[in-house]
Structures are given as C-alpha cells and as structure tokens.
Amino acid sequence: MTTHHSTPGPPLAPWDPPQGPGRRSRTALKAVLAVLLVLALTALGLYVAKAGPFARAGANGPDPAAAAQARGFLADWSQDRLDAAGARTTHPAEASRVLGSFTSGLEITRPRLTAGVPRAAEGGAVEVPFTARMPVKDLGTWTYTSRLTLRQAKDAWLVDWKLSLVHPRLSNVAKFRLEREDTSEPKARDRHGKTLTSAATPSLAPVLAQLADGGAGPRGAIRLVDRTSGDVLRTEARFGAKEVSEEPVRTTLDSDWQSAAEHALAAEPKHRNASLVALRSDTGEILAVANSPAGGFNRAVSGTYAPGSTFKIVTSSALLMKDAVRPDTIVDCPKQLVVGKEFHNVETSSFPDATFRKDFTESCNTAFISLRGTLAPTALGDVAREYYGIGQEWHIGIPSYDGSVPAPKDETEKAASMIGQARIQANPLIMASVTATATTGRFRMPHLVPDPKDTTKTTPLPARVSSDLRTLTRATVTEGTARVLADLPGEIGGKTGTAEVSDDAPNNGWMVARRGNVAIACVVEGGVTGSGSAGPILHELLSRVPGDGS
Template structure:
C-alpha cells in the first residue's frame, strides 16, 4: 500500500570537494538488528535454521567491527577480511547496523540466501541505506566455536555480499559539496527559503545543511557511474528548483499555523483542485519534521469523505436514509462517538455532518472486506506511487484483517495512515471528481504529463452529493467555524484517537472555488477548534 517516495528530480554532477577512497570501519560500537524471524527465533520455512544463525552471526560481527570473526564465517576468510576493511575506507561511516530478513533455501539442501538491509550513517551528512543478500553454502567441517556451532554453513564470499553494485571494476566514493540551488515559486520568481523554513526542509535546501553524495565510480578511470545516496538536497550547479508554491497562500498558511497551533506539532497542505499543484505546505515547528508530506497519522473522520463516496457509488446509502447513531456499538470492541454523543433516528446526512462514528460502523456490511482499500486506490490514488518531486508518504488503506479493523477503518481509525498531503488531495478529488497527482517540484520548469497513478473519475451524482454533504457540514454541522467565509465552502472535521486516554489529533479538510486544504494539529481535542481556525484564516486571506 502506501510508501515513502523519493523525489524524482534528475540531478547532474558537478561536485566541488572530493574525498577519495573505497569503504574503513572506524571505531565505535556497531549494531545488528534482526527482522522477520518466526516466533522463538526459528528460521522461516524452507531455510535451515543453522544457515540463518550463521548469517546473523556474520552481520553481528560485521556491525560490531569484529571483521576477523565475520570473515571466519565465510568460505574465503582472508579475502573477506581484506574486503570488509577496505569497503568503508574514506566514506566516514559511523556505527552502521544491519537487519537480517527471512532466509530462503536454494540449490537444494546445500544453499541458502538471507537478504539484509544496511544502514550506514555517514559522518556529518546523513544515512546511506541499501539492501543486499548473503549467499550461504553448506560445508563439511569448518571453524569451531563460532556463533552457529561447529560450522556447516558459511557465507559464500563475493563482492556483491557487501553491496550488490560493488564489483572488481566498480567501487564507492564520498563527495562533500558546497552551495545550494535557487528556489523559484510557481511564477518563476525567487522564493527565499530562509523565510519559508518548511519549504526549505521539504526540498532539502538551505538552512546551512551540509551536502554530499556516495557515488559509484569506475576503479580504473574514476568515472562516475551513478549516485547511490545523496545528502542535503540538490546543489547550485544543478540549476534552480522550480516549485508550484504560491507565496501569498504560503504566507497565509505559515501565519495561520503560528497564530493557532499554540506550540503544538501541526502540518498543512493547500493545493489547486484543477491540477493538484501544491501552493502551500507548512509545519510547526517551522523547518522541523515535514509532517505535512511525511506524517503517518490516522485521518480520523476526514476519512468519511472517502467512505461516503464508496457507499454512495455503490448505491448502499442515500443522504435521506435513516442510519441510527447510538452512543455505542460493539464489533469486537466498543466503538463510540466523540463525547459519547448520539442522534436517535438520524439520517445519513446528519450522521455525516455531525460526524457519527457508530452510524458508519453500522454500515460495515454494505462494503466488502477489501472494497474500501480498492476504492481508495481506484478513485483517490491512495496506495499507488505518487511523484510529487520530493519525498512523500502517499497514504495507506490496508485490507482489514477482521470486522473490528474494518469497522475502525470506516471512520479513519485502525491501521489507516495519511497526512495533510493525502487528505488535501482526497478533498480535491471529492470536490471535482477527478484525481490529480499532487505536485510540488516541476521537471524542467514544466508540469509533468502522463506520470503518476492510474485512477477513474467519480460518478457525477456522487460528486454532487459529496459536495452537498460537505457544504452542509459547514452550514449546519461540525465545521461551522468556516460558515462566515464567502462562496461555496465545504469541509469535514476529524478527531483521531491516538491512545485510549491521551489527547487526540485534530483534523479539518476543506475546499473553496479553487483550493483544497487539509490540516492536522497534534494533541488537540477536536478538529473544529484546533485545525478549524487555521484553515479559516488561510481561506479568508486567499479568497477572491
């Protein structure tokens, strides 16, 4: 389903400071982690437990810097130790870790492979992450006293064990760079990133952050074959970064968060309904974690926009249908409404505009177990790969494992994850009927064409009904905080539980004639009184 996506902006070389070398374990404590072992630490089906233990022991010694011990668990100890010592030479690697994954059998009973993930912190720059695989072979005899006992299994030594692109003709080099690119707004005017730290953080520019890269180079000619990791964002030599940001909306968003977030963590995204271009993104603290694009929150009742679209498209409910809203409803666990409110004999319209959780839970049998997952992807692009131009988490609506999870998903709880980017996009889709992949960085100064998720348009009658429900939420429901704004403003509030007793996260999504906007405020009680004033001020400042 959802995943983190790195920006797709092409980058050219032109580096200013070179640190030659190939990869040396430098002091400190190295750590190894395990993942994917079955309960009790046994190997998964198809792999000899001894092979998996040998792989873990090898990675553990490598992580701890005990390279002789690691090499002793291979079929070529002398060669392996030399290569391990040379691998990080010049790369300033500090305290790396390795995560062993599930092992699989191969080549009958005499071979196995164990994939692993490597995390290599590079001093002063960031973290280089990659994946490789340990091939193992069964041998008679072997060293004794090793972690896996009188060893039958050994790591079959080859350069690709360390990194899949390390060969006898290619090695790695660290470069440290100077300079930062110019950032432009949607009209091609210079955008001062120092004045907009949330933009600088999202783009990975400015702020005096060091920059650099791990390059794959030819051993003989030192010609650059590729860039394996980049730190600190693009450089000045790559030309200006052309964004879709509208400075007027950006300033309004930053000022509104500063005014109303009251020191709490918060994130906001505003985008154009017509094309999905992001015109503002802001976070508090400014320049901190980019929760607007990378946050992984339960969307709370803002998810009811998508759930309602699925129910309406299927003909499973109509706004005037009676769908009772009791205080409690038990499906594996007890579900309740905010402040345990109830609306006896409520219509679906009343359930939506007053955000009744139990009414939505009661409709769980109207949708198949994976129907909400498929609908979210097919019409809203959630779970498909987005390409915004920067790193983003694109949302997750997993298939529920049981009726309790399914019930929670219908009102945005359980295992659902989203952020203001995802929910602003969902709001734009609901308001227009058409999904447009969100975009922050333009390629070559022009909007992308023909890339991104494949989706269908919502039926026109579903769009009309959704807009009516969201408009009624502003005039008669939980989003009255927006009622004084001009034009046809529609919205949906959300209050997402984080823990049973702790404070909630407050959500609000809204649209006007041109913009769709979403805001989350952590540690709030209600979306209407936390995120509501933020969105009100942004729309008020940008109306007309």
Template sequence: MGYGDEARDTYGGGAHDRSYGVDRYGPDQYYGADRPGADPYGADAYGADPYDDVPERRPHVRRRRRRGPVLAVVAVVLAGGGYWAATAGPLDGGADGGGPADPEARRTAERFLDGWSAGRMKAAARLTDSPAEAERILASFTEGLEIGKPKLTAGRDRADGDGGAQVTYTAKMPVRGLGTWTYDATLPLVREDGGAWRVRWELGVVHPKLTETEKFRLVREESAELDAVDRDGGAVSAADHPSLAGVLGLGGGRPQGAVQVVDRHTGDVRSTEARFGPRRGAGDGTLRTTVDAELQGAAEAAVERHVGGRNAGLVALDMDSGEVLAAANSPATGFNRAFQGTYAPGSTWKILTTAALLNKGAVSPETTVDCPKYLTVGKQFHNVETSEIPGATFREDFIHSCNTAFVALRGSLGDEEMTDVARQYFGIGEEWSTGVPSFDGEVPVPGDETEKAASLFGQGRLRANPLVMASVTATAATGTFRQPVIVAGQEPSASASALPEGVVEQLRALMRDTVTEGSAQVLAGLPGDVGAKTGTAEVTATGPNNGWLVAYRDGVAVACVVEDAESGSGDAGPVVREVLEAVG
C-alpha cells in the same frame, strides 16, 4: 452539537558482520514498526514522530554543485551463494509457466517475507535451504544499507517446470533519513524430500541485481545551497518561508543520497538503483516549484499563530491540477509532517467511506441510519460524550460525524472494498511522484470485523497525512484524482478513474452542509463555494488527540492536522479558516 468528528472510540488507543564498518540499528526503530502501547485501532501510532528536529529526517534535494564532504559511503559486501537469474516482473504463466503454486509453497514464501520484514532474520533464514548463509546476507543487506523495517508483500505465484515454485514480491525499504526504496523480486522455492517447502537461497532472493560480481553501496551527501522559484518565477527561500526548508530542502546542508550498484572487485559504479531527493525542474540548476508564495506565507503564518508550538502539518492544493500551492509544518524546520507524516485520518476519512457507500448505492443522503450512543463490534464504539441522533438520516450522520452510524454500515461494503475504492478513485495505494519524498497513504484490508468497523471512520490501520487528505478532498469535490506535485515537470506516476457525477454532487452537498449546519461551522461565513469535514483521531485511550480539518474553497483544497488537540474544529479549524481567507 458535535458527534463523531469529535468522537473517540472506547478502546484507545543476529550477529553483525563487523567488516562493514556501519552503525548498527535494531530491526524496529519506528520506521513502520508498531510502537509499544499503541493500539492498532486507536488513531495514530506514528503521528508524533520521535525525530522531530533531527535533520536527517527532512526531505532532501539533489546537489546542484558539490558542496561539503560526503558524509558516508556504506558498502554491502555479500559474498557466496549462487545467483537467481529470474527477472523481477510478475509471474504470468505463459507457455513455459505452470499454474498456481502449491498453497504451502506460497505460505512458506509469505512466512519468509514476514520474518524478514519484522527483523527476525534467523526465523526467516530457517525457511531457506541455506539458513546460515541466508541469515548473514539478510542481516548485512538490511543493516548495511541502513534499512529500517521493510514492508515486503507477496505477489503472484506459480509452479515452475522442475517441480518447484516461484512467488514474486514487492519490497518497500525505508532507508534511514532518506526515503523509501521500492523494487520487485522473485522467491524461488523447492520441496524437500520430506515434503516441506523451502526458499532456494541465492543472492537474487534479496534483489535481482545482487550477484557474485556486483553489490550495493549507500552514498550519503550534503545537499548544496539551492536556488528555487515559485509558480510565477519569483524567488523563494528558506529565510522567507522556513517550512520550505523541510519540505523542499531549501537552504542546503541537508542529507541526500543514492543506492548504487558497484563492481565487487574494482568498486566502480555500474548504475544508480535508487536516488533520494527531489528532482530539479530545469536544467539550469533552479528548482521550479508549484508553490504560490503569497498563500505559502499565509499558511506558515496561520500555523505559527494558532498551533502554539505543537506539532502540525498543512497542505493546500490546486484542485484542478493537483499542484501544491502551500505546505507548512510546525516546527517549521522539523520533520515534514505535511508530506511524510503517517497519521490516522479520523473522521475526515468519512469522505472516502461516503464515496464508497454512495457509489455502491448502499445509502443516499436521506436514508435513515440511526446514530445510537453505543455500538459493539468486538469492542464498544461510541460518539463524543455518548451523544446520539435517534432516527438520523445519513446526511445528519455525515455533517455531525456520527461514528456509530458509519460502523452500522460496515456490512454494506466488502472487506476489500475500501482498499479498492481508495486506489481506483483516489489514487491511494499508488506511488506518487510529487518531486519530494512523500508518504502516499495506506489503506490495508482489515484483519477482522472490529478493524473494519474502525476503518470506516478513519481509525484502525489507516494512515494518511495532510498531502493525502488534501488530495482526497480535491478528488471528492471535483470527481477527478490529480496526482499532487510540488516540483514542476514531474511526470505523474499515479492515476485513477473519475467518480460518477452523481456521487460528486452528493459529496459536495454534504460537505457544504457540514460548514453551514454541522461540525465545521468554524468556516461558516467564508464567501464562495466552501465545503469541509472535521476529524478527531485518537492516539491513546487517555492521552490527547490529533485534530483534523479538510476543506475546499473556490478551487483550493486544504488539509491540516494538529497534534495534542481537543478537536478538529477547535484546533485545526482556525488554521484552515485563515488559509482559506487568503485564497484569491
């Protein structure tokens, strides 16, 4: 009997400076933007990538030797204006710093960032003291560097000594086809005579290194043919493992690039601000990976055999190290869904929700948490085929994946608690240094009670992919977050606290029972220590779903998503079972 895992909720889902000579894009081309018709509480507004087989969306590697022409060099020529000389670090007050800024100053800063991130350059520019110049420079910077929809988040604020204010912000700039450029900057604000706050327009508003003497240039190149080896030193190639072309950039001829700081007058390169593509693991030009060639082959074969040409992604991790043992996609040489997909995780997310509830002592496996057919929180939630479990224990709710029971527990967690737990114990919200471009998950604070209810069972605005969910599974099963990595020699950039031992024991028991008695019985009979969680994430109210299954067996965690699915167990289950059968 299936309940929530196979469950769906009821609501379904400026003028251009022609001197730059670059292709112009609208501000909202699927790079983080809401697509028309996508319900923010439905599953995956972004799951089906619109660029399935466009080579420029694949991950890229740094060149070992020059091969092929430079594809494009885009200079962002921003003239005029002053230069804000403040550093990009946080505002900590200090001896010469004031207290918190006027709340209206912060609101002005947030409105400016919101306008810029949404591509409303004119609206953002009106909040500055130099609207015409601000609109021109914001447009030329964003479009000239081929940035999609930026994600700009206000940080700390303070009043400064001359009656103004400062607000830091973090910028995540998705450079088309390459990856995300992240940096910190500061907005200076001044109060006009009439009392309104304005952003004081200076070049450093956009980036601290943008000055009257230096500008940015985007360089795109083709990657060279790359020699790569697996964890044991054996050669791996795109010919033998097609998915590694998309994941690691094997095979050459793929876009890579950098954002450079150059002298405005001479064009000399002063520094490289951001580089896109994986780092090599050795100085001899060989890419040293963590891949297990045998398991990689099994993963690719399983995906090809069971998904029937649909879009899919899979990641297998060593739970004790975080090393990626296998990564597969369908189509094999298409978009890297395994590492860069942005899907709602569906009921697989209940692992993390359960960790939060157990850690807080809000429930135990034997706590009675009724599983009704319906529960309304702004919108009506229900389980598959309006199933119910009267008088259910939390254990039954978990193993049968009852959505309404999890929604009923929303008052047990604070609005920010899921976001905090995801970061504190699971490393989600940090930037992961995996060795290749990756999307490392997103757990926003819910905007209202309806969104909060949806987020408890993996819908709402939550975003993840097989890399993230394999890591969540490994963390839940071991109690320790180990940042995933696929290129050897990476220094982990994210860390997290260990889950309490009692929480880990209960999570493992729940996941084991899901295999033996619950919705993941597709894995029943596998030898060894096996635990799992299924999930079915809604994409639209009437269309097909995304099917998820996450599982572990004998030290290996696997996560798989299959688009256009009926259920997690039915569509992702056979893939995961075959991969786990290959675990030695």
C-alpha cells in the same frame, strides 16, 4: 545335538591343467591387468586426496588457521573492536590507532568486510583478499578491494601490519580526506516566478532540500592527498550529483498561499506539531506545504496518520456508489455501538432518527459503523485506490507517502475502518487530494514540480456521487462540525476528524476544506478535536488568502 559324519569315498585323481602356449598367455594377461588396476587405484587415490572433489581442506593449500585469523581480524575491525583487531597483527598499538583514525576521520559508520579465498604466498606466508564496503555518513558507500598477508609467529598466525592493507593507496606519504561539498539551498521559484527561500518561509527548508538535484541528496568525495602538502592526488569516491545546475528549480508553489500557511501554523496557540497542504483541485498542483515546527521531517507529505472522520468522505463515496444510502436516508445515530469493542461519538452525542446528511455533518461514528454490512470487506480499499489514487505510486517531485487502506482482518477492524481508524494511514497531502477529488469528481495526482511523471490509473467518480459529496461538505460548514469556517466569504465545504492515537495519548485533530479551486487539509498532533485545533488554523489561512487558487 545330532552329529553328521561323512563317509570317505575313493581317492580323487589329481587335476593336471592344460599345458602349452594358451596357459602362459592367460597368466601374463592376468599379471598385466593386475598391475594396471593397482596403478589406476593409486592415481584415483591421489586425485581424491589432493585434487578431486573430496580433497581434504588444507591438504595441499594454506593452513586453515591463517584464514581463520584473517576472518577474525576483519570481524573485529567491522565491529569496532579495534584493540582486538590490533592484537591479531604484528604491530598491535599502531594497527589499532590507524584503524580508528581511518574510520572516524572518514566518518565511516560500520565497515562491512568480506574475506575472499586464501592463497599461499612467498616465504610460507598466506594472502587473503577482501572486499571493503565503507558506509560514509549521510553520503553513500565507498567500496574497494585490498588484501591481508599473514605470517606464522611461534604457534600462531599474525596479520603482517602495513598501511596498505587498510587501502592499497594508503601509505606514509599519502592519506585520505573526506570533503563534504556545499549543499546550500537551491534556487527555486514559485508558479509566478517569485524566488522561494526557507528564510522567508521556514517550512520550505525540507522541501527545497529534497528538490535539490531531483532529490539526489548531499554531495561529497573521498580524496587521496599528500600528507605533507595536502595536495589532492586523486579522487577515490564521489557521492551525489557530479554537477549542480545553476538554473532555479521551478515549482507549483504559490508564495502567497505558502506565506499564509506559515502564518496560520505559527498562530496555533499551544505550539503543537501541525502540518498542512493546499493544492489546486483542477490540476493537483501543490500551492503550499507547511509544517510546525518547520525543520526536519516533512510530515505534511511523508507522515503516517490515521485520518479519522475526514476519511468519511471516502466511506461516503463507497456507500453512495453502492446505493446503500442517499443523503435523506434515515440512519440512526446512537451514543455507542459495540462491535468487538465499544465505539462512541465525540462527547457521546446521539441523534435519533437522523438522516445520513445529519450523520455526515455531525460526524456520527456509530451511524457509519452500523452501515458496515452493506460493504464488502475490500470495498473501502478498492474505492480509495480506484477513485482516489490512494496507495498508488505518486511522483510529486519529492519523496512522499501515498497512503494505505488495507482490508480489515475482522469485524472490529471493519467497523473502525468505516471511520478512518484501524490500519488506514494518510497525511495532509493525501486528504487534500481526497477533498479535491470529491469536489471535482476526478483524481489528479498532486505534484510540486511541473510536468510530473504520472503512472496512476483511476476512474472518475459518478457525477451524482460527486454532487452529493459537495452538498454534504458544504452542509458540514453551514450546519455541522465545521461551523468554525461559516463566517468566511465564498462557498466553503469541509469535514472535521478526530483520530485516536492510543489509550494514553490525546487524539489528533483533523480538518479538510475546499473553496473555489483550492483543497486544503490540516492535522494537529494531540489536537483532541478537529474543529477545536485544525479549524482555527484553516480559518486563519483562508482569511489571509481570499483568492480561489485560479
């Protein structure tokens, strides 16, 4: 390593700073600036530490442990852990009992409690406001605000138990009472002014309940009452319509058709779940809505089923408009066809060299699937929506499901869609409307009440297509799978359907029919075949009402 040595030079002369007033002035200025800088840094430090945007939580506010205890109490209460909630209070047993009686007595299903910002209170206490959202069973949500007070006891914070923390007006002299108002069946009349009741026609029970108050549902109130006398002090919350009209609800229903529909479903020998809708083809007015069993879910208008081969009416519309076939076009009907999986016909029937008319009347699955290449992937959904109104928003007067025809995800789904399977969903309301549209050539939105709101936009079917569909549905009755209706008077058209449900469940049976100005659709869950299950129901219905719906 090399060491460098410096050579000493001559001594430096001492430096004398300038003397006089200039020197003293600059020194004083530096001192003042230094003091100001210290003061500024001190103020900034205080701002940052106590009041600034980076202030430490709790540095100058309530103890975070108090807020945590409040949130824990609200969480236990909302999750029905009432003993745990009580243990966080100054009076555990009483708190647990009151919280339980409050929620159960008012039929509150699951409280939703949200804590607000804690703040310091007198005597070292901490207050935490909260918002309570209380869902009252079958009625609605009661929302109010209250507050918790927490006090330190030994090494822990506890909720200071008071009745008023549950609700500000709950006290030793006043409590809450839930009152459910009479939701008895509304007065309703059919299209001819006749009174409708669920006693006479049980299937109308869910329909009339939904028609009441425009579908507003059950009514009720939460009242604050005197604990001793029971007198109502005030109404805290009200649910449902405030006033109920005494005027009868006008409907498009027809008592004769409704009664016939009820009898037809009751005659189903195996008492399987079944639903039916009948409507006027020229207006969309619903004449009958029936379900078996009668009560509960209104499957006829809100159910979701694969429509099976009844959907071939829509498929045929797409094929005819595309000029892919004419009724006399030869479309072979083999026993089975493989498109990702094996598709076959009912009872593995086959019709070599069949015409499209024969394929339709015998409901040949393989023939329809073989034509899938003539249609674009979205064609069925486009035709269903534009010409039949399926998937648009219908306002029938009560809640309804208005159908879905999604684009297939692959070639196998496209094949299944051609025969009303895959993810296509409908119900008797939709398929009765499809039948009416095919018959008249124009979609009319189905409805249960006069003058409904109609936001649908559709295009009329080409006259030639509607004419072909009437011919095909008529031939299905005279020479095809709907022959069960052939002995009835009048020019009746129809289409059967068998819809797969799962590998281990029997198929649903479908049938749609038209006579005069009426279109009808029926589904029987587990009915196996349409002609064998839904067919006899429609035969019974049409036998009981010889009219054409005019």
